[in-house]
Each structure stands twice: as structure tokens, then as C-alpha cells.
Amino acid sequence: MSKVSMYKKKEKRIRFPAEYTEGALHFKKGPGWQACYDSERELYTAEIFLAGYYDLYEINEEIFGKLKTKGMERRKAHELIAAGRHLYKSVSDKNGSYDIMLDENYTALCPWADVQKTGELWDQKLTDLAVSVFDSEKQNREKRRKEPDDQ
Numbered sequence: 001m002s003k004v005s006m007y008k009k010k011e012k013r014i015r016f017p018a019e020y021t022e023g024a025l026h027f028k029k030g031p032g033w034q035a036c037y038d039s040e041r042e043l044y045t046a047e048i049f050l051a052g053y054y055d056l057y058e059i060n061e062e063i064f065g066k067l068k069t070k071g072m073e074r075r076k077a078h079e080l081i082a083a084g085r086h087l088y089k090s091v092s093d094k095n096g097s098y099d100i101m102l103d104e105n106y107t108a109l110c111p112w113a114d115v116q117k118t119g120e121l122w123d124q125k126l127t128d129l130a131v132s133v134f135d136s137e138k139q140n141r142e143k144r145r146k147e148p149d150d151q
Helices: 003-013 061-066 074-082 124-136 138-145
Strands: 019-022 025-030 033-038 043-050 053-059 085-093 096-101
Touching: 033 061, 033 074, 043 061, 043 074, 053 074, 061 074, 096 124
Parallel strands: none
Antiparallel strands: 019 025, 025 033, 033 043, 043 053, 053 085, 085 096
């Protein structure tokens, strides 16, 4: 094995613990998600990712406190984080790749995040239209999410 490949193999083994602190930033990590508390700005943010999908959110203290680094299902963590304010979305699937900037200040709010940009960024008019359309569907959301037995 060459020295370069041996070094890369060792580099891959280096992992941050599930909870760690870097300066004013306190991180929690789990499968498919990472959350950060910035104590200087008293700001909570998080990212979720799963095969071709990436989302960045501003969350609150309560959500951050509920996120557990061990024993929490990915789905539960994603649901908690998705209750926050959506800042950025990136999609790369069989239908194509696109990015949606929901808050222009996402990089300032989350300087720690390694935002996964995959495709063409939607312009602001298209983003506003999509937000408007999906917002108008909120009243139907609970009914759509009910199990067939509940209806």
C-alpha cells in the first residue's frame, strides 16, 4: 500500500464525536443530520441530508435539546429539524438537480455548514411562487398525513 493511500485510509477513520465544541459552536451529530448552537449569537441551526437531498434550517433551543446523538431514529430527528425555519434546499434525484435559497442570509446564519449545492439555483420569483403554492396547501397537510385506518 502506498504512503498516500495509507494516509487517506487513516484520514477517513478520523471522526468527530457525536457531540463536540469548537470555540463558541456546540455541535450534535446523528445519522443524516447535524445541529449547531452558536453561543455568541444565541442561534440554533441544523442540516439534514439523505441520498440526493440536503436541507438547512434555523431551529430553536427546544428542538436542539430534543435531538439525541444516540438512540434517535433518523426520521424522528429529521421531523424535529424540519419544524424549524427552512433556509436552503438542494435536490439531486432522478428528476434533475436544483437548489432553492429560501433565506439569502443562510451562509451568515450557518457559516459552519458545508452546503451541498447540486444544480441550478432557482431565481427568487420561482422560489416565492413555490413557497406561496405550498403555503396555500397547509390546511390539507394533516388530512393527507393521516393513516388510511384513521380516515
